[in-house]
Amino acid sequence: MSFWTGKQIVIGIGGGIAAYKSLEIIRRLREAGALVVPVPTPAGLRFVTELTLQSLAGGPVHGELMQPRQPGEMDHIRLAREADLVIIAPATADLMARMASGQADDLLTALLLARRGPTLAAPAMNPAMWSHPATQRNVARLREDGLLVIGPESGAMACGESGEGRMAEPAAILEAARRALTPPILAGRRFLITAGPTREELDPVRFLTNHSSGKMGWETALAALRAGAEVDLVHGPVALPPPPGARLLPVTTAEEMRAAALEAWQQRECDAAILTAAVADYRPAQRQPDKIKKEHEEPEMHLTLTQNPDILAELSARANGNQVVCGFAAETGNALERGREKLVRKGCDLLAINDVTAPGCGFGSETNIVTLIGRDGWEESWPLLPKEAVAERLIRAIHALLGQRHPT
Ligand code: CTP
Numbered sequence: 001m002s003f004w005t006g007k008q009i010v011i012g013i014g015g016g017i018a019a020y021k022s023l024e025i026i027r028r029l030r031e032a033g034a035l036v037v038p039v040p041t042p043a044g045l046r047f048v049t050e051l052t053l054q055s056l057a058g059g060p061v062h063g064e065l066m067q068p069r070q071p072g073e074m075d076h077i078r079l080a081r082e083a084d085l086v087i088i089a090p091a092t093a094d095l096m097a098r099m100a101s102g103q104a105d106d107l108l109t110a111l112l113l114a115r116r117g118p119t120l121a122a123p124a125m126n127p128a129m130w131s132h133p134a135t136q137r138n139v140a141r142l143r144e145d146g147l148l149v150i151g152p153e154s155g156a157m158a159c160g161e162s163g164e165g166r167m168a169e170p171a172a173i174l175e176a177a178r179r180a181l182t183p184p185i186l187a188g189r190r191f192l193i194t195a196g197p198t199r200e201e202l203d204p205v206r207f208l209t210n211h212s213s214g215k216m217g218w219e220t221a222l223a224a225l226r227a228g229a230e231v232d233l234v235h236g237p238v239a240l241p242p243p244p245g246a247r248l249l250p251v252t253t254a255e256e257m258r259a260a261a262l263e264a265w266q267q268r269e270c271d272a273a274i275l276t277a278a279v280a281d282y283r284p285a286q287r288q289p290d291k292i293k294k295e296h297e298e299p300e301m302h303l304t305l306t307q308n309p310d311i312l313a314e315l316s317a318r319a320n321g322n323q324v325v326c327g328f329a330a331e332t333g334n335a336l337e338r339g340r341e342k343l344v345r346k347g348c349d350l351l352a353i354n355d356v357t358a359p360g361c362g363f364g365s366e367t368n369i370v371t372l373i374g375r376d377g378w379e380e381s382w383p384l385l386p387k388e389a390v391a392e393r394l395i396r397a398i399h400a401l402l403g404q405r406h407p408t
Helices: 019-031 050-057 076-082 093-100 107-114 127-131 133-144 170-180 215-226 254-267 311-318 335-346 387-405
Strands: 008-013 035-040 085-091 119-123 153-156 162-166 190-195 200-203 206-208 230-235 247-250 272-275 282-284 305-307 324-331 350-355 371-374 379-381
Touching (some): 019 035, 019 050, 019 085, 085 107, 085 170, 093 119, 093 133, 119 170, 127 162, 170 215, 190 215, 215 272, 254 272, 272 387, 311 324, 335 371, 350 387
Parallel strands (some): 008 085, 085 119, 190 272
Antiparallel strands (some): 153 162, 282 305, 350 371, 371 379
16 A cells, blocks of 8 residues: 555646646656546647556547547546546646636636645746746745646757746655645645665775765654645765755765754754664774785784764753653564663653564665654554655654653
């Protein structure tokens, strides 16, 4: 079961070259289990064919306003009302102008006029058309009317020009769509999240690090953003696309991570911190300015390491009683017992414990088995879950704790 399973999504397709990207959106939604109904405008159908849309969506394409209904097909107006979400991609200048003035001269605009639920538009057009006062007026009016808008982005356009007007990428549109469908339980809250490994340099060419991929922290940031929080994401070197909307604070070493995390925690009045980062416990006592040369006569090499500061313990010590601090504990045996001891030692409010040697757990995996423990012996064990679902449960638990301490 994915987030999209069983959701009804109408995809309105305007007449612009970016229409080809809407095919990717349809494909991804279908793969994730959504029921997708494409509604192209007549101009949209000049860029993508009915047959392509039909094949990708796996169902009929609704294009004509006056088309007689086929037995068993959904009524267009009912479809507009019942869809969980309408995505308009691309939303062209002309389409938005017609929407803004409440016209209903084709099926898509008629459907949008009847629509009351969440509707997300991804504008796409030439930069001069986008910056024209008429378009800006129309978009402002549509936002006032409740339309959600993603993009457009800046970059090279199909017309050869460059500037703001390029449609947001399918992945960004889908993330915005997901946010549109997630209750904003964390609106007005600010979260600090640490993620990924740290790197401790020995010399200009070598460093000590660990296997952390950053995935758990990324999913946690996405879950917090979807729930409406602002997110400061302090992260070590990872190879993941930035979560849209997060304030990224890239660092390399544990000491840099500490400085960035403490600053965010104190200066930006965060409500909660979730520390998923795999911080190196030690760093080389001295970083050599030049490459360390092999001692040909010496079969062994000894390194002296210095302990790094414990960010979780420091943040917990500085928490003001309303703030919630949650750590992660990757253990390799006796996980629960060690976790309980760690929660007390570090002084945090919550600790998500997982045994990294259990099947389906550990660095780089897509899933995790977590037991969340709190003070006073509170605990909750979750089954093997995708990291995305672990993150969602974690966010719900923190939201509940924040509500007890300091209602928004
Ligand atoms: N952590 C931290 N700063 C450190 C080390 C760890 O903030 N210098 C945080 C991690 O982000 C995580 C939690 O502390 O949320 C637990 O990390 P873990 O590596 O399991 O704990 P350690 O302190 O390394 O304890 P041990 O070596 O005994 O397992």
